[in-house]
Amino acid sequence: MALTMDSEIRFVKGVGEARMKLYQRLNIGTVGELLYHVPRSYVDLRHPRSILEAQLGETVPVRGIVASKSGEQRLRKGLSVFKVQVVDDHGDMTLTFFNGKYTVAALREGEEYLFYGRMGGTLLRREMQSPAVYPVQGAQLVPVYSLTAGITSRMLARHVAAALDNLEQAPDSLPPWMRQRYELMDLQQAFRWVHFPSTLEQARQGRQRLAFEELLCLGMGFARLKEGRSSQRACAMEPRDLAPFFHSLPFTPTGAQKRAISQAVEDLCREVPMNRLVQGDVGSGKTLVAAACCYFAFLNGRQSAMMAPTELLAEQHFKTLTGLLSPLGVRVGLLTGSTGAKEKKQIKAALEAGELDLCIGTHALLTGDVSWAGLGLVVTDEQHRFGVAQRMALTAKGEGVHTLVMSATPIPRTLALIIYGDLELSVIDEMPAGRSPVETYLIDSPKRERAFGYIRQHLDRGLQGYIVCPLVEEDPESPMPQGKGAVEWVRQLEQTSFRGYRLGLLHGRMKPREKEAVMTAFSQGEIQLLVATTVVEVGIDVPNAVIMMIENAERFGLSQLHQLRGRVGRGTQRSTCILLSDTQNPETRQRLRTLCKTTDGFRIAEEDLALRGPGDFFGMRQHGLPQMQVADLAADSRLLARTQEAAELLLRQDPTLESCPALARRVERMMETAGAL
Missing domain, CATH: 3.40.50.300 (P-loop containing nucleotide triphosphate hydrolases)
Incomplete structure (x- = not known):
C-alpha cells in the first residue's frame, strides 16, 4: 500500500502490530519518524582483509571460512561461550561468542562470511570476540542504528527500505530557493543516501541535508518562543538600592x-518578563x-x-x-x-x-x-x-x-545560543578571590596504590577527599568490563588501603534521608573519605575536601569531569584531582590530558567540542531541548550560522510560514514534543 510520512509504522511491510510496540520504545510511531531515525554509524565492509592482513587491535572486516564450531560452554548462570574456528588461504583465527547460541547456529561449516570486529590475540594466534557476521556478497556500507530489545539494525534497515519503496512523494520542508542557495538535495534523496549510501560522502551529504532542516526548525521554534515572550507582560519592578x-x-x-x-x-x-541564563564555571x-x-x-x-x-x-x-x-x-x-x-x-x-x-x-x-x-x-x-x-x-x-x-555546564557560546535560544545570556568568567586552582593528574592502575598513599597523607593532616566511581554496582552477569562500582569498592577499600580510616558511601539509589545523613557527616568531618557516584557532581560544598580520585575517568565526558573536579578547590588549601584510566585509545587520552592542562571550563568545552566531534557533547541528553534525531549540537555547530541565516531570510519573507506548511508543521511538532509551546 502507498505510504505517507504520517502513516502508522505498522503499515510498513514486515512491521505489524507487535513490532510497532517495540518501535514505540524508540519514539517511532510513523513512517516519517522511522525515516528520520538515521544511522548512528556505518560498518564499512567494502574492503575486507585476510586474517593475517588485519593488524592487532584494528577493528576491520575479515573474510574467512567456518572450519569448525565447538559446543556450548557454561561459565556461570546466564553466561555461555561458543568458539568458532575460521580459516582462509593464509591463516586461521578463533571467534568467541558470549551467549551467541543463535548466531553460531546460523553459521554453516565450509561457508565463507565476513566477520567484523576487533582483531586480538597474537601474531600467530588470531582471535575476535563477538564479531558481527555478514554475507560476503554485496559487501557495502551497512547502517548501524540506535536500537531497543527485539529490533536489530538489519531488521530496521529492511523496514526503512520497505518504507522508502512505498512512500508517496514526501512534502519537502525546505522551499526550493533555500535548497538551491545552500546546495541541499531533496528530502527523498537525503533519506536514500543517509540510510543506504554507496560512499561515506553520500552518507555525509544526506545527513547534512537532514541536520540542516532540523537545526532550521529548532531556530524557528526558539524564534517563536522569543516572539511570544516579547508579547507577554510582566509587572515591571521599581529601581531599588542594592x-x-x-x-x-x-x-x-x-x-x-x-x-x-x-x-x-x-x-x-x-515590562517584558526576564528570561536570562547566568552561565558560570564551577565555583564562579x-x-x-x-x-x-x-x-x-x-x-x-x-x-x-x-x-x-x-x-x-x-x-x-x-x-x-x-x-x-x-x-x-x-x-x-x-x-x-x-x-x-x-x-x-x-x-x-x-x-x-x-x-x-x-x-x-x-x-x-x-x-x-x-x-x-x-x-x-x-x-x-x-x-x-x-x-x-x-x-x-x-x-x-x-x-x-x-x-x-x-x-555550571560550560558550553561554547555558539552552542549556548541554540540550547538556551529563548534566553538572554550572562557569562561569569572570573573566579572569586582566594580560590586555589585544582592540580590534575592522569595515571593508570599500576600507580593506584601510590595515589592512595598520597590521599592518606591528606587524610592524616585532617583534610578530606572523594573517590568517584562510574557505577553504583558492577553487573556480575556482564561479560564486558563495567568499571568500578561504588558499593563493592568502598567495602574493599575499608579492608585494604584505607583500613582504620572513616569512609562513607553516597549514590543515587539511596533514600534522601540517607544521603542527607552521609553529607552531614562528611561536611562535619565525621567521614574522611567519601566514595561516591556522580551524585556528588552538584550540591556538595565542603572546603576541607581537597583531593579527589576519579576511577575509570574515560567513562565520563570532559565537561562532567570538570564538574566533578569542582567539588575540591573550594577553600584556600592546595587541591588535587587524580584521573585514573587504563584506556589505550589515543584520542581518549588526549581528551583526559586536556583536563590536566587547564581549569578553565569554557576552554575545556571548546577543546572537548573540537576533539570529540560527533557524539553527545554533554554526556547526557539536554532536557528541555527538543530531541535531536539527526543533528548533533556539538558536531554540527558549523551549520548553525547557515541555518540561522536561512531562518532570518525565511521569516523576513514569510513570518507566518504560510508558503511552507510542511516546515510549519515540523516546527510546531518539534516544540510541542519538547513541551516548549
Missing part, C-alpha cells in the same frame, strides 16, 4: 558577578547573582522561588541564601519531597499568605497545592536537568513572572 546587600557580604563580588547582577536587575525593571559564584535578584524582588514586595534538581542542592542553597538574606529581613523557606507533612503544610500556608519571601525546593514546588501570594521571580539551577515545561509550570504560578536560569 547597597545594603553588597555591604552585608563578607567578600567583594567579582566584576563578572556585578555585571550579571546589573543585567538581571535591568531586566527585572522591564552564580548563587550570589540569584541572591541579589531575590533580594531585589523582596524590596519590590514580590516573592521568589528557586528550584534545584536534587534535594542535596536545594538544601545547600537554602543554607547559603538564608545566611546571605535573612539578616536583611528576607524570610526563606525550604520545600522538598523529604519535608515533613506538618512542615509542608505550614510552608504552603505561609507562601499563600505572603509570609515567606523566598522558597527553595525541588519538583515539590510544582505540585498543584502550592500557591503564592505574589510570585515575581523564578530561579532554576542546573537548567539542563529540567524541561522547559517544568520551568513554565513554575512561572505559571504567578502573573508576568521573571525567570533566571543558572548553569
Whole structure:
C-alpha cells in the first residue's frame, strides 16, 4: 500500500502490530519518524582483509571460512561461550561468542562470511570476540542504528527500505530557493543516501541535508518562543538600592558577578518578563547573582522561588541564601519531597499568605497545592536537568513572572545560543578571590596504590577527599568490563588501603534521608573519605575536601569531569584531582590530558567540542531541548550560522510560514514534543 510520512509504522511491510510496540520504545510511531531515525554509524565492509592482513587491535572486516564450531560452554548462570574456528588461504583465527547460541547456529561449516570486529590475540594466534557476521556478497556500507530489545539494525534497515519503496512523494520542508542557495538535495534523496549510501560522502551529504532542516526548525521554534515572550507582560519592578546587600557580604563580588547582577536587575525593571541564563564555571559564584535578584524582588514586595534538581542542592542553597538574606529581613523557606507533612503544610500556608519571601525546593514546588501570594521571580539551577515545561509550570504560578536560569555546564557560546535560544545570556568568567586552582593528574592502575598513599597523607593532616566511581554496582552477569562500582569498592577499600580510616558511601539509589545523613557527616568531618557516584557532581560544598580520585575517568565526558573536579578547590588549601584510566585509545587520552592542562571550563568545552566531534557533547541528553534525531549540537555547530541565516531570510519573507506548511508543521511538532509551546 502507498505510504505517507504520517502513516502508522505498522503499515510498513514486515512491521505489524507487535513490532510497532517495540518501535514505540524508540519514539517511532510513523513512517516519517522511522525515516528520520538515521544511522548512528556505518560498518564499512567494502574492503575486507585476510586474517593475517588485519593488524592487532584494528577493528576491520575479515573474510574467512567456518572450519569448525565447538559446543556450548557454561561459565556461570546466564553466561555461555561458543568458539568458532575460521580459516582462509593464509591463516586461521578463533571467534568467541558470549551467549551467541543463535548466531553460531546460523553459521554453516565450509561457508565463507565476513566477520567484523576487533582483531586480538597474537601474531600467530588470531582471535575476535563477538564479531558481527555478514554475507560476503554485496559487501557495502551497512547502517548501524540506535536500537531497543527485539529490533536489530538489519531488521530496521529492511523496514526503512520497505518504507522508502512505498512512500508517496514526501512534502519537502525546505522551499526550493533555500535548497538551491545552500546546495541541499531533496528530502527523498537525503533519506536514500543517509540510510543506504554507496560512499561515506553520500552518507555525509544526506545527513547534512537532514541536520540542516532540523537545526532550521529548532531556530524557528526558539524564534517563536522569543516572539511570544516579547508579547507577554510582566509587572515591571521599581529601581531599588542594592547597597545594603553588597555591604552585608563578607567578600567583594567579582566584576563578572556585578555585571550579571546589573543585567538581571535591568531586566527585572522591564515590562517584558526576564528570561536570562547566568552561565558560570564551577565555583564562579552564580548563587550570589540569584541572591541579589531575590533580594531585589523582596524590596519590590514580590516573592521568589528557586528550584534545584536534587534535594542535596536545594538544601545547600537554602543554607547559603538564608545566611546571605535573612539578616536583611528576607524570610526563606525550604520545600522538598523529604519535608515533613506538618512542615509542608505550614510552608504552603505561609507562601499563600505572603509570609515567606523566598522558597527553595525541588519538583515539590510544582505540585498543584502550592500557591503564592505574589510570585515575581523564578530561579532554576542546573537548567539542563529540567524541561522547559517544568520551568513554565513554575512561572505559571504567578502573573508576568521573571525567570533566571543558572548553569555550571560550560558550553561554547555558539552552542549556548541554540540550547538556551529563548534566553538572554550572562557569562561569569572570573573566579572569586582566594580560590586555589585544582592540580590534575592522569595515571593508570599500576600507580593506584601510590595515589592512595598520597590521599592518606591528606587524610592524616585532617583534610578530606572523594573517590568517584562510574557505577553504583558492577553487573556480575556482564561479560564486558563495567568499571568500578561504588558499593563493592568502598567495602574493599575499608579492608585494604584505607583500613582504620572513616569512609562513607553516597549514590543515587539511596533514600534522601540517607544521603542527607552521609553529607552531614562528611561536611562535619565525621567521614574522611567519601566514595561516591556522580551524585556528588552538584550540591556538595565542603572546603576541607581537597583531593579527589576519579576511577575509570574515560567513562565520563570532559565537561562532567570538570564538574566533578569542582567539588575540591573550594577553600584556600592546595587541591588535587587524580584521573585514573587504563584506556589505550589515543584520542581518549588526549581528551583526559586536556583536563590536566587547564581549569578553565569554557576552554575545556571548546577543546572537548573540537576533539570529540560527533557524539553527545554533554554526556547526557539536554532536557528541555527538543530531541535531536539527526543533528548533533556539538558536531554540527558549523551549520548553525547557515541555518540561522536561512531562518532570518525565511521569516523576513514569510513570518507566518504560510508558503511552507510542511516546515510549519515540523516546527510546531518539534516544540510541542519538547513541551516548549
